[in-house]
Amino acid sequence: MKARLRRVAGVACVVAVLVAVAASFAYLAVDFRGLFTAEGLHAMLRFVVEFFPPDVSPAFVRQAGVAMLQTLAVSVLGTLVAMAAGALLALPAAGRLGATAKWGARFALNFLRSMPELVWAALMVLAAGLGPFAGTLALALHTTGVLGRLFAESLENAAPAPEVALRELGAGPVARFVYGTLPQVAPQCVGYTLYRWEMNIRMATIMGVVGAGGLGQMLYFHVSLFQQAQVATVLAAMIVLVVASDVASGRARRAIGAESH
Amino acid sequence: MTLHLEQVGVVHGNGRRALAGVDLAVATGERVALIGPSGAGKTTLLRVAAASLRPAEGRVAVLDAQPWSLGARALKALRARVGVVHQAPPIPPRLRVVTAVLAGRLGQWSLARALRSWVAPADAPGARDALARVGLAERLFERCDQLSGGQLQRVAVARTLYQQPRLLLADEPVSALDAATADTVLRELVGYSVAAGATFVASLHAVDLALRWFPRIVGVRDGRVLFDLPAVDVTPERLAALYAGEESAPAEPPVATVHGATLPLASA
Amino acid sequence: MSDAAVLRPELRDPIGRRRLGWAIAAGVLLWPLLRLSEFHPATLFDPANLHVMASFVAGFLPPSTEHEFLGFLLTATLQTLAMATAGMALAFLVALPLAVAATRSLSIAAVGPARGRWRGQGVRQVVRLVMVLLRSVPEVVWALMFARALGLGPAAGVLALAITYGGMLAKVYAEILESADARPARALLAAGSGRLGALCFGLLPLAAQELVSYTVYRWECAVRAAVVMGFVGAGGLGQLLDQSLKMLSGGEVSSIALVFLALVFLADAISLALRKVLA
Numbered sequence A: 001m002k003a004r005l006r007r008v009a010g011v012a013c014v015v016a017v018l019v020a021v022a023a024s025f026a027y028l029a030v031d032f033r034g035l036f037t038a039e040g041l042h043a044m045l046r047f048v049v050e051f052f053p054p055d056v057s058p059a060f061v062r063q064a065g066v067a068m069l070q071t072l073a074v075s076v077l078g079t080l081v082a083m084a085a086g087a088l089l090a091l092p093a094a095g096r097l098g099a100t101a102k103w104g105a106r107f108a109l110n111f112l113r114s115m116p117e118l119v120w121a122a123l124m125v126l127a128a129g130l131g132p133f134a135g136t137l138a139l140a141l142h143t144t145g146v147l148g149r150l151f152a153e154s155l156e157n158a159a160p161a162p163e164v165a166l167r168e169l170g171a172g173p174v175a176r177f178v179y180g181t182l183p184q185v186a187p188q189c190v191g192y193t194l195y196r197w198e199m200n201i202r203m204a205t206i207m208g209v210v211g212a213g214g215l216g217q218m219l220y221f222h223v224s225l226f227q228q229a230q231v232a233t234v235l236a237a238m239i240v241l242v243v244a245s246d247v248a249s250g251r252a253r254r255a256i257g258a259e260s261h
Numbered sequence B: 001m002t003l004h005l006e007q008v009g010v011v012h013g014n015g016r017r018a019l020a021g022v023d024l025a026v027a028t029g030e031r032v033a034l035i036g037p038s039g040a041g042k043t044t045l046l047r048v049a050a051a052s053l054r055p056a057e058g059r060v061a062v063l064d065a066q067p068w069s070l071g072a073r074a075l076k077a078l079r080a081r082v083g084v085v086h087q088a089p090p091i092p093p094r095l096r097v098v099t100a101v102l103a104g105r106l107g108q109w110s111l112a113r114a115l116r117s118w119v120a121p122a123d124a125p126g127a128r129d130a131l132a133r134v135g136l137a138e139r140l141f142e143r144c145d146q147l148s149g150g151q152l153q154r155v156a157v158a159r160t161l162y163q164q165p166r167l168l169l170a171d172e173p174v175s176a177l178d179a180a181t182a183d184t185v186l187r188e189l190v191g192y193s194v195a196a197g198a199t200f201v202a203s204l205h206a207v208d209l210a211l212r213w214f215p216r217i218v219g220v221r222d223g224r225v226l227f228d229l230p231a232v233d234v235t236p237e238r239l240a241a242l243y244a245g246e247e248s249a250p251a252e253p254p255v256a257t258v259h260g261a262t263l264p265l266a267s268a
Numbered sequence C: 001m002s003d004a005a006v007l008r009p010e011l012r013d014p015i016g017r018r019r020l021g022w023a024i025a026a027g028v029l030l031w032p033l034l035r036l037s038e039f040h041p042a043t044l045f046d047p048a049n050l051h052v053m054a055s056f057v058a059g060f061l062p063p064s065t066e067h068e069f070l071g072f073l074l075t076a077t078l079q080t081l082a083m084a085t086a087g088m089a090l091a092f093l094v095a096l097p098l099a100v101a102a103t104r105s106l107s108i109a110a111v112g113p114a115r116g117r118w119r120g121q122g123v124r125q126v127v128r129l130v131m132v133l134l135r136s137v138p139e140v141v142w143a144l145m146f147a148r149a150l151g152l153g154p155a156a157g158v159l160a161l162a163i164t165y166g167g168m169l170a171k172v173y174a175e176i177l178e179s180a181d182a183r184p185a186r187a188l189l190a191a192g193s194g195r196l197g198a199l200c201f202g203l204l205p206l207a208a209q210e211l212v213s214y215t216v217y218r219w220e221c222a223v224r225a226a227v228v229m230g231f232v233g234a235g236g237l238g239q240l241l242d243q244s245l246k247m248l249s250g251g252e253v254s255s256i257a258l259v260f261l262a263l264v265f266l267a268d269a270i271s272l273a274l275r276k277v278l279a
Helices: A002-028 A038-049 A058-093 A099-114 A117-128 A132-157 A161-168 A173-210 A214-224 A228-258 B042-049 B072-080 B097-105 B111-119 B124-133 B149-163 B179-196 B207-213 B236-243 C016-036 C041-045 C047-058 C067-102 C117-136 C139-150 C154-179 C183-190 C195-234 C236-246 C250-278
Strands: B003-011 B017-026 B031-035 B057-062 B082-085 B167-171 B199-203 B216-221 B224-230
Touching: A002 C067, A002 C154, A002 C250, A058 A099, A058 A132, A058 A173, A058 A214, A058 A228, A058 C016, A099 A132, A117 A132, A117 A173, A117 C041, A117 C047, A117 C195, A117 C236, A132 A173, A132 A214, A161 A173, A161 B082, A173 A214, A173 A228, A173 B111, A173 C139, A173 C195, A214 A228, A214 C139, A228 C117, A228 C139, B003 B042, B017 B042, B017 B224, B031 B042, B031 B207, B042 B057, B042 B167, B042 B199, B072 B082, B082 B149, B097 B111, B097 B124, B097 B149, B124 B149, B124 B179, B149 B179, B167 B179, B179 B199, B179 B207, B216 B236, B224 B236, C041 C047, C047 C250, C067 C117, C067 C154, C067 C195, C067 C236, C067 C250, C117 C154, C139 C154, C139 C195, C154 C195, C183 C195, C195 C236, C195 C250, C236 C250
Parallel strands: B031 B199, B031 B216, B082 B167, B167 B199
Antiparallel strands: B003 B017, B003 B057, B216 B224
16 A cells, blocks of 8 residues: 555656646747757857867967966865865864854854855955955855865764773863864865865856956856857866866875875 | 772663762772673773762762862863773774874873874874883884774773873773783783882773782672672682673683683583 | 884884975965965955945845835746756756766677677767766856857756756766666666667666656756856846846845745755655
């Protein structure tokens, strides 16, 4: 009887999903057929062809290179600040400073991570002006929420026995934490940070679109002027940056596995 | 009087009574072994002695101080002079052996020194000397998760030796070790106790080890002290009464060295 | 056990030097990082900026409940939801064939002698490369370009989602299919069934739950991504938010933010419920 009910519920869900999909397309009234007419395809083809050849003049390539480094700097700095701030907030969020602090810290962390990075970026542009600093702040704020929660979970899962034993020999609270719990959670937390950095590189490139500097800002500029050749170069730089950072982060994470205290 | 328990009673959170009316007085420099069936309350007794568990009844005096009426700072200083060896080594696996051993003096170091040592070990020679006593000197810079369980336990013992406590408490310190290593480790602990004039109280599963190394034996059963005698007065009958009803009485095979007193197993 | 016979071990910390090296390198790199990213915390406290921020933040309460604006808000919310759902549907259609092409579990060549073994391998590598490329470009970039090419509006967002999430789904689908037990599928292939048959009757029943679970989770992410893409002209809540921010109307921004948080919460709940039922 129960299995039957579940199957009915399952089928009902599938039907509901299909209905939702159909309704979505209908609501948007997107006329995709326009894409597939002769002139539609022709226009798209022309659009794509204009990307080649990409602008590889030395001056522009250098500009793209600087923007790439700027985006990289924003992502690294933003992630580092978030790691520190997240660690600070994780301690109360894991309940180490009392119940009210736990509630407050968790609320703050949830708020920080609920807002998408781009929204933070737009807000930070208001607060700090156009440019990469806004991007760094936005990344730091959002990532603090994400990392803080992950760190807090790691802290809660750590074994308490080492700290208890250190308390027995008279160690103070900070020393207990550093020698007892930190070695347990550090590798995992650094791993989270590196993984988050990988994602933040992508985020940093996009945030420029709202004025936070780097490759994103360059992209927005040239797309608005329909300068496809330049757009192609910037896109290529973005892909190079993302792929290179993925590789570096993967290697670093493996190396951390071997590091120790 | 290094350790004085007077009519100590402990009731666990779930209502189970762990200790009742326990009296124990240990003089400075004495060596006492606690023996008894599992669940008898030996661990609880040691935790009371280490000032990490507050008894519901009775009075506790550790190193001539009442631990539960001290301020936080004084309690911390008191704990730094009490060394505890646990049954399972409470050492995070990714710590390096040298850092794990040096953690023994955290109660005596300032926070600044502790943090500096975590980054770069401050007293590697001292740690190595402690490790040499348990036979692990060459593993100084290795990570703890590269050691076997028995070796990790020896590192924990080295940590307590490095701490140089006035009162040494050990809860089944050698249960995880093979007979020869267990003997060596106990010899080192006893040697330290004698050389430093430190009091040594240990609970042991292997009665033959207790009889060999400790001149005073306290038998604990069902949360009470059954007997408190010099080792020579501990007869097989007393042991049988202590372990009566235990399915597996101390299952250490009789060690065929030194005193080698074989003990009758408790009747089923 | 005495260490008399043991050689005196080296007392210098073997990784001490390496750590010092890393610390110095980090310190050296920090300065250019700060310069490149124009790190000036002082600008946060610049009086002009502070004034703007203060009046903006002051406008947050109360959230705007103006009739016309609420109408816009409702339309934008529905648009965002529709964009996410439609985009995911397309992404699913893109991902499934890619994943099937990329997975080794359906390789006929692995079952027994067959022509085109290297061709099969080549096709798989090409498909994998395509998937990586699709994933490396952030969806906002696609949305930006489509918005320019096709005009502002949700169509750009739907296509952008279809492409990037298609790539993401394809990769994960391929992984799920590969980690599922391949024996039933192989048995079917060996018995002469076509790839499609082996997929439907051999692999899918085992992997269905994981596939569905991940897809629903991605839909949740798509809702958030749809908001973000609105910033570059793809309509929905994002575009509304962009407009309100540019006009510094704090009340409208806080209304939108509240609706957004509620939407995320709702999507989270639906996702959880769906996963439980379909499991």
